[in-house]
Amino acid sequence: MYYNTREEFRQDVFQLAADGTSIKTLKKIAIKKRYNSQMAINLRIIKEDKRAYLIDNCATFVNVGFLQDGTEKVVSANFCRQRLCSVCAWRRQLRFIATTLPVLESIGIQKQRYIFLTLTVRNCAMGELKQTVDKMLKGWTALCHMRPFKRILKGYIRSLEVTFNNKTQEYHPHIHALIAVPDGYFDNKGIYLNQFEIQQMWQFALNVTYDPIIDVRAVDENEFKGETDNKPALEVMKYAFKLNNIEFSPVVTQEFHRALMARRLITFGGIIKKKRAEFNYPDLETEDTLVDGETDTNQFTHTILHEFTAAGWQIRL
């Protein structure tokens, strides 16, 4: 089954969808792979040929398993695990949600509440991203060690997100943190920190003279209940994995690459880290195979192996 044009692909997508074939997953990957082609071109220009090759050849084999209700799960695939790969960024995002919700649900909301914190710095120009990210992450560590903050910090998920503004040609790195605070935090004047106090501490931790913009909000308890994955705190965190690089120039690619290479975008701390360890999940950023590992393979009605060829997806039985 080969696709020579997009239209041909689209038509087949509908046909395959009607057959109950693994279309959602394949379609998603095909779109992400288009982003990857652009990224690979940029990487070759900046002499990162090996990474370009890996990204270009990510997810050429995808084995999809089907559950009774038609749900698709990725059983195995040759994901490249490169930081700037759009396919792998999407997989990490899904893996983050799948492995974080059970942890948070298991910790529960009995003995703690949650706040959602966004910490920013001034936008930075070309050539300044790496040092700005360094400064931010150092600032985060410093903040966690400041006594008033440490007192309320029972656990956290910290994510780093960097966006690029094409108009101003500036980078906007920021930290999102979901923080578990003691029960009664909001009524306890002895430990409660208002937005201004946190901002002052963040300024001190960053060691800057300007007032950095921050945002802090209480997380609604309902966000931790039910099966919905539309939980705002997690919704925002997952953007840490989102890559929209298609319009990026090679220079921007290089800057992202240098600033984010070998850097952890997500870290866990305190009770969240401890609870996560009990679940024995693979490391999100290094070892994870990025497949949907929770489903028992016996539950699949069938699996189909697809190969992505120059001509499009082909089914390998």
Ligand SMILES: [Zn+2]
């Ligand atoms: Zn990849």
